[in-house]
Amino acid sequence: MKFKLPFNKKQTPIVIQATKENVEMIIPEENNFTQMIKDATHNPSDLIVKSIPPNLTLIYIKNLVNDQILNDHIITNLQNKIYETPETIKLSLSLPEVNISSQLEETVASLVNGSVLIYVEGYSPVVLANIPKRESRSLSAPENESQVIGAQVGFNESLSTNISLVRRNIVSPDLCNEEFKVGKRSNTSLSLIYMNGIASDEMVNTLRQRIKDLDVDALLDSAVLVEMIDDNSLSPFPQMLLTERPDRFCDGLLNGKLGVIVDGSSMAIVCPQSFIEFFESREDKNLRWQVATFVRLLRFTAIFLSIFLTPIYVGALTFHYEVIPQAFLVPLSESRALVPFPPVFEALLLEFIIELLREAGARLPTKIGQTIGIVGGIVIGTAAVQAGITSNILLIIVALSALASFTTPSYTMGNVIRLIRFPIIILAGFWGFFGIMLAFCFILIHLLRQTSLGAPYMAPFYPPRFQDMRDSLIRMPLPYTAKRPSNVRPADEDKFNPEPIKPEKS
Template sequence: MTAAEGFLMFFKKKKGEADNNMNQKNLDDKELIPVDKADFIQKMKEQLHDSADLNIKELTNGFTLIFFDTLTDKKMLNGDVLARLEDAQATPNEALKHITVSSTSKYKYVDDVVNSLLKGAVAVHSAGHPVIISAMVGTQENRSLTRPENESQVLGPQIAFNESLATNISLIRRFLTNPNLCNESYSVGKQTNSAISLLYLKGIADDDMIDRMRERIKSIDIDGVLDSSNLVQLIEDNSFAIFPQMLLTERPDRACAWLLNGKMLVLVDGSVQVIGAPQTFIEFFQSMEDESVRWQIATFIRALRVFSMIVSIFFTAIYVAALTFHYEIIPQTLLIPLGESRSRVPFPPIIEALLLEVMIELLREAGARLPTKVGQTMGIVGGIVVGTAAVDAGFTSNILIIIIAVSALASFTTPNYMMGNVIRILRFPLIIFAGMWGFYGLMFGFCFLLIHLLRQSSLGTPFLAPFYPPRFEDWRDSIIRLPIGWTNSRPVQTRPLDRLKYRYRKNKN
């Protein structure tokens, strides 16, 4: 053993001793369960502020049951707990023998009992014993499984996650019947105590990445986490970046595909979206349907999405720069209709473009916030009426209407909602730069975006991989998607412990 290894083992030992001492101190600070029945009832009422839905039942044989009416399943409570304890001897061991609920626990601290009650358990106290038996009899009020709404596709499974954490984990386990699928539970939020699960495949996911994700989840100090979209902003690498660094999905098949590639999943109870990490920039333009179609079609669709992103961000800005500073790049055959179209417009190109972009965003936001049928009508009719009226009134030109419509249409090809919002926002500063400095301003904005992307990371891995740093092996499943036999290795970005997904041998007989 080298001196460095000896020092490392020494510090690890000291850290372990310090952690054990801290844990012991925390246990010593906890309040034990009162042995006396009256003291126990009084303590529970104090801890739960004698809530109106707090129910206390005292059985004749010495058992005392405490539970919340609004959180427990009455049929399970009466049949599996109350009916079973009526003839039992009032001891914790006898309670465990008679209760037929599958999930039971023993607690000796008041805080643990309170937490179990808030999750839908019934606490069984035996007079003279400092131990509580907790049986989970919570209600299972879940929304039925439906089709994906935000990630709909023609091919592949037609099922989506719902708000139940248990249901979502069961969906993943049905896709991956693998004993190496690990599930770690955490509780986040001082007020909400939201249940969070970290899933990964043991033997494939990188241990350092798993540790990094654990530390980020454990370090969260917040009142409450109500949705995975809130949690992802707390655990991503750079919360000030405009680009999201982790992906959200509502599809179990996509979540399982991430696990098979060595990624991790974070699930939040009450959320229909699952967090996947680490991710790369190009993965925001990929869809699960790409894996279900021929590789030529998948490559064309992915290239079309990337091209649409470029068009959506730069098309309007190029129009503004050309009309403000660079008339020489416009073909002569287009100058005459362009001049006629702009002859009645009183605004400079930058004001004209910003005005129309804001109008499009107003129509889009209004359509999204209104009820479905009214929103669709508002988007279609509003766009036609406002566009036609703007041209007739001389507020804008016909050509810019076409450019704005193409840019808005191109932004909808992005399969990820979060990245689609980013593309919508980026158009505005680029239009301003183009209107102030022409193509020089446009190039300045492009370089700024590129540098910003180069500086980003996802769980410590490069965000622009596999293009920077160049990893040619992973180019086989990036913008292009080669035949399935060529994509049999996991991406280098996730640093998987097992690189090979499968061995592909084509039978030519």
């Protein structure tokens, strides 16, 4: 195809021949080149065109380039000097990334990514000096994955900063980093990171192909990418882990998993991920195995209570009075004496109020949000009991269920637990304990059918892998966890040699 630019009667037409291989720019005059770049970028207000006598022109977008490097290393070096060719300019600039291009598409793409175009009058190739300015916040402690023992630094929104955090934790030449551009309009950079010699080549190729096959306008966050490359995007259960902790990210890489970091997002992706691993914390590995096992069992118990405690209350009061201890029937009946609603409506109303308070507290500023959550819960709960809208026993149960849901280390999995509680309560109101068992069987069958990057989602319980169970519900002592998880199909199964650290027999 051909692109034609406006020209005067005294000038010859300027034609850019475009082929599949390259785009040659035939630009005999400075004004025509400048107009071409303005047309390609729709002449934004922050596009700067600066002439440097006698034969140079600089074009850049003001808000995207580093002003100090521009003044100290480019303008100062080019002033009052005559350069005959773009190649001599490239050699004279002491910058890490300087290229020469004759392609219009590549030139414009480089311009909007923070490059300065240096045009030598009469030459078609243009010098591209990449000096981007990336605004990012300073490193801080993770807000959603806090821990007492361990590193206290989290990812931020800068891709280069996040990769440097990973390389600081894993100082190895086997750490592979593949960069991709996703989004026809956003042109977002992302990095696929894995350990060569540990990660499965099949999984690397699968994830690489899924990223390459993406055809979207924009990619603004890693959470959006997860939904696009999931094995089953219709499932409410996450199949890939979103983490803001570099240590947890690196731990996954060293176990043979793959990682993806998206520019502009403070959450990194780790995959494949099993269901049980969403309830494990990185801090578990920093604690003694007895304490870590106790904390994990406490966490799993809390998750069970969060999902089924309220439905069991609804089912028992609606259909199964016989399961309630006789000593408990009198205070329970007195508590519900003034409540005009059936148990299922009462439970749904309270759960809705709790979720409303939780969402309002999360969206408001920190100090106000904490006040709303605490004061609002106390005031509304007390007023609801005194008004006879709900019983004080159900209020305790719902509050306990909400508190137990916060023990989930993964925010995305915590949201799923909040969601599935509502249909289970409804089924318990219609069919009692039979409805609860129906919901449990449906969820279990759904989980057994899921995969994460082709790996079984319910590993190590389905298919059963007894060796991997040493670091699932319980955490065995360190010498017994020397093998990497088999569900990721690692090329190297051994993490370390357990023999030197096994206790000596007396």
